Amino acid sequence: MxxxxxxxxxxxxxxxxxxxxxxxxxxxxxxxxxxxxxxxxxxxxxxxxxxxxxxxxxxxxxxxxxxxxxxxxxxxxxxxxxxLGFAYLSSLPMWEVAQPVMRDVVNTLQESCSLSVLDGDDIVYVARVPTARVMTIGLSIGSRLPAFCSSMGRVLLAGLPPAELAVFYDRVRIEKRTPRTVATMVALKEAVENARRQGWALVDQELELGLRSIAVPVRNRRGEVLAALNVSTHEGRSSIEAMRSQFLPVLLDAAQRISAALSQ
Amino acid sequence: MxxxxxxxxxxxxxxxxxxxxxxxxxxxxxxxxxxxxxxxxxxxxxxxxxxxxxxxxxxxxxxxxxxxxxxxxxxxxxxxxxxLGFAYLSSLPMWEVAQPVMRDVVNTLQESCSLSVLDGDDIVYVARVPTARVMTIGLSIGSRLPAFCSSMGRVLLAGLPPAELAVFYDRVRIEKRTPRTVATMVALKEAVENARRQGWALVDQELELGLRSIAVPVRNRRGEVLAALNVSTHEGRSSIEAMRSQFLPVLLDAAQRISAALSQ
DNA sequence: CAATTTTGTTCGCATTACGAACTAATGATG
DNA sequence: CATCATTAGTTCGTAATGCGAACAAAATTG
Structure with a gap:
């Protein structure tokens, strides 16, 4: 030896x-x-x-x-x-309160609603209320998606302190998942910056063809982004305009209700 | 030493x-x-x-x-x-398929619906769709309840092979959680036997005062009980008779749909 | 049914992970 | 506001844990 x-x-x-x-x-x-x-x-x-x-x-x-x-x-x-997994969920203060709110969202919009947090370069689903429809991707609690090309990811990245976001940009490798996936760093930075400015993000078929989703941040009382809430749909079912006019207000209200429940 | x-x-x-x-x-x-x-x-x-x-x-x-x-x-x-927890859930074949079915149940009955499996003397929640209503007990995936005094527990015990059920009876310690909790081994055995005969179980405030629930088994194609599906409500909201006449058919149908999906 | 491959188990020993002892930080007290 | 007391965090020599090579048993194949 x-x-x-x-x-x-x-x-x-x-x-x-x-x-x-x-x-x-x-x-x-x-x-x-x-x-x-x-x-x-x-x-x-x-x-x-x-x-x-x-x-x-x-x-x-x-x-x-x-x-x-x-x-x-x-x-x-x-x-x-x-x-073991439950040990983590029970440490998330928002978890219990989010579930019924998300159910309301699904009932109103008839589309799946999810809650996720950021972990490294991925978003991780921590709660999910599906519709009866068969989904293209089988997502459930604990599953991961790349943050850079998902609506929740954009919102979570936008909520990162500038220093951490810079580290993310240095590290991330843009991988085209569909022809529509954001292609350049400049475009990605622009998309995240846009999410920050407007307070929500819409991603159209960047993750998977046919999949459209819109996300908003869930914040604590200090305004820090804790999680992202989204609704996803199929390209043929809802137009981008419909998502902005109908889905967005419902999502913003739901996020507000979750945030409010955290602050008592 | x-x-x-x-x-x-x-x-x-x-x-x-x-x-x-x-x-x-x-x-x-x-x-x-x-x-x-x-x-x-x-x-x-x-x-x-x-x-x-x-x-x-x-x-x-x-x-x-x-x-x-x-x-x-x-x-x-x-x-x-x-x-880690997800490693288990993804090994449950019924899990993905159960969620949308359960959502339908909740939409129809406007009461929380849960799916659980047996682990030792406890039932463990593996899926749950809550209503908007605030519940008395905060249950979520991974949490446990004693099998002997819950509706899902009775159904799961009834599905156990006789030898395993005998072991359970030898081991279990009946603990009165409310004045209504089953008090004797004889009464418990009778309740489990009843669940086996009729194919469902209704438990009225044995776990917690005010909490009523009804459960049915989810079986694989060989007829083995894999899990239990239930709906729980508050004593003041639904009568026992209403649960039998309205909740039970919906639950049986849902369990059937989940079983059917497993068998392809 | 022997040969070969694959799977499961044993056991001596090196490495890992142990915790007593030490140091640092925090808080209480006169 | 120094001093002591208590609590929290870290180091390090060493015993026991957990390692994997070697062995045995089972399955597969020719």
């Missing part, structure tokens, strides 16, 4: 105060969503890059703690893992 | 293949929901029973991996932890 090469461990573990086993265990949990809901020990090992021995230890630990179950061959997650 | 007392570690760690650090780390995540959304290192240590040194390692690891953030003093969870 060569002399103490401390930082050889692939990518991870540069830090000192770092619990490798926690990270690996969380990887095992996440492997289930990224691949299949039911996996053998070896499949888990493959999809996490762990040795089979390691995968086994983590799986048995998860089973022992009630986070997973097994029939001896296949492993699957149990509802207890929801408590 | 005394001679190799292997099983001295409080409660845990009896097993061999057991990754202590994963369990501890998950405890840290969960500490945030059970206590406050923002905590100092020491508070986390207190609420998990870890030493401050250990709490620090886990918190720094979570921050490093994007599951938490800190301003140097306070720690808070980040949206990334949702991906």
């Amino acid at each position: 060569t002399t103490g090469e401390v930082l050889e461990r692939a990518g991870a573990g540069e830090d000192k105060d770092y619990v490798q086993s926690l990270v690996r265990g969380l990887e095992v949990i996440r492997a289930f969503s990224q691949y299949k809901p039911r996996m053998t020990l070896s499949e888990v090992a493959q999809h996490t890059g762990l040795t089979r021995a390691a995968a086994r230890r983590f799986l048995l630990t998860l089973v022992r703690e009630g986070y997973a179950e097994t029939d001896g061959k296949l492993f699957a997650l149990r509802p207890k893992v929801l408590e | 005394t001679t190799g007392e292997v099983l001295e570690r409080a409660g845990a760690g009896e097993d061999k293949d057991y990754v202590q650090s994963l369990v501890r780390g998950l405890e840290v995540i969960r500490a945030f929901s059970q206590y406050k959304p923002r905590m100092t290192l020491s508070e986390v240590a207190q609420h998990t029973g870890l030493t401050r040194a250990a709490a620090r390692r886990f918190l720094l690891t979570l921050v490093r991996e994007g599951y938490a953030e800190t301003d140097g003093k306070l720690f808070a969870l980040r949206p990334k932890v949702l991906e």
